[in-house]
Amino acid sequence: GAGVSQSPSNKVTEKGKDVELRCDPISGHTALYWYRQSLGQGLEFLIYFQGNSAPDKSGLPSDRFSAERTGGSVSTLTIQRTQQEDSAVYLCASSLVDRGNTIYFGEGSWLTVV
Amino acid sequence: QQQVKQSPQSLIVQKGGISIINCAYENTAFDYFPWYQQFPGKGPALLIAIRPDVSEKKEGRFTISFNKSAKQFSLHIMDSQPGDSATYFCAASGNTPLVFGKGTRLSVIA
Numbered sequence: 001g002a003g004v005s006q007s008p009s010n011k012v013t014e015k016g017k018d019v020e021l022r023c024d025p026i027s028g029h030t031a032l033y034w035y036r037q038s039l040g041q042g043l044e045f046l047i048y049f050q051g052n053s054a055p056d057k058s059g060l061p062s063d064r065f066s067a068e069r070t071g072g073s074v075s076t077l078t079i080q081r082t083q084q085e086d087s088a089v090y091l092c093a094s095s096l097v098d099r100g101n102t103i104y105f106g107e108g109s110w111l112t113v114v
Numbered sequence: 115q116q117q118v119k120q121s122p123q124s125l126i127v128q129k130g131g132i133s134i135i136n137c138a139y140e141n142t143a144f145d146y147f148p149w150y151q152q153f154p155g156k157g158p159a160l161l162i163a164i165r166p167d168v169s170e171k172k173e174g175r176f177t178i179s180f181n182k183s184a185k186q187f188s189l190h191i192m193d194s195q196p197g198d199s200a201t202y203f204c205a206a207s208g209n210t211p212l213v214f215g216k217g218t219r220l221s222v223i224a
Contacts, residue, residue: 004157033211042120042216043158043203056211091157102148103212105157 002026004106006092012112013082021077021109025094032075033103034067037089046090049075082113117141120204120215127222133191135218137204140185144206149178149189150214152201161202162189194222 005024013019025032034046045059049069060066064082069075079086089108095101120137127133137147148163164171164178164187171178177190191198199222205212 035214043205043212043214045211045213048211059211093157101146102160102163105150105159107155107157 004092004094004104006090006106006109008109009107010110010112012114015084015113016081018078018080019082019111021079021090021092021111023075023077023092023094023106025073025075025092026104029094029096029104030072031095031097031103032069033093033095034075034077035091035093035105037091037108038087043091046077079111082111084113087111087113117213118204118206118215120218122218123216124219125221127191127194127220129194129196129222129224131194131222133189133194133198133220133222135189135202135204135220136186137188137206137215138184138186139206141206141208141213142185143208143210144213146207147178147180147187148205148212149176150203150205152203152217158203191220194220196222196224198222 007022030051032049036044047067048056064080067077089110091108093103093105095103118139149161150158151161152158162173162176164180166182175192180187201217201219203217204215
């Protein structure tokens with residue numbers, strides 16, 4: 001497809017379980033971002049990948065959250081030992097070049113922790 | 115500390131009216147100010163963006179007004195239509211990933 005693809009679109013998991021969320025960016029985009037959208041909280045930056053540079057992890061809320069990007073393309077966001085407060089929409093975005101340019105979002109992965 | 119403050123949280127406008135959403139920022143290093151539009155169940159999509167070298171940018175019915183000295187920018191939607199009903203996010207960036215406001219839920223009623 002032409003856009004940013006995310007999977008799963010919906011995930012319900014039990015508290016304490018680990019989850020993996022996948023993002024396939026737009027082909028050729030070197031920058032990839034993860035944001036979290038909670039009700040009434042806007043879009044919260046989590047992590048940013050740019051080419052082969054070390055990722056900017058400054059937005060990750062705890063050490064239970066991690067992300068990797070393999071081969072400069074697909075990215076996986078992992079949440080370990082999920083908590084109810086992790087329930088949110090996790091949005092992935094990509095852009096052609098570095099910051100300050102248009103970023104294109106996927107439709108998100110809705111995570112519900114019960 | 116919230117770097118981009120957006121208001122109002124929600125807005126109801128009559129069809130044909132003007133919708134105005136305001137944002138204020140703190141970081142003077144910000145040099146890119148986009149607005150994103152989000153429909154339910156979809157990811158946000160870029161609507162219009164401005165850089166601080168101009169005070170206004172217009173694209174169709176959508177206009178950004180930018181006040182660098184006041185560190186404020188706003189989105190104006192002229193002739194608002196029911197199809198404009200969505201959540202709108204302002205954002206800002208400099209040498210950082212985009213920082214978003216908390217969003218404004220716009221409802222345009224006939």
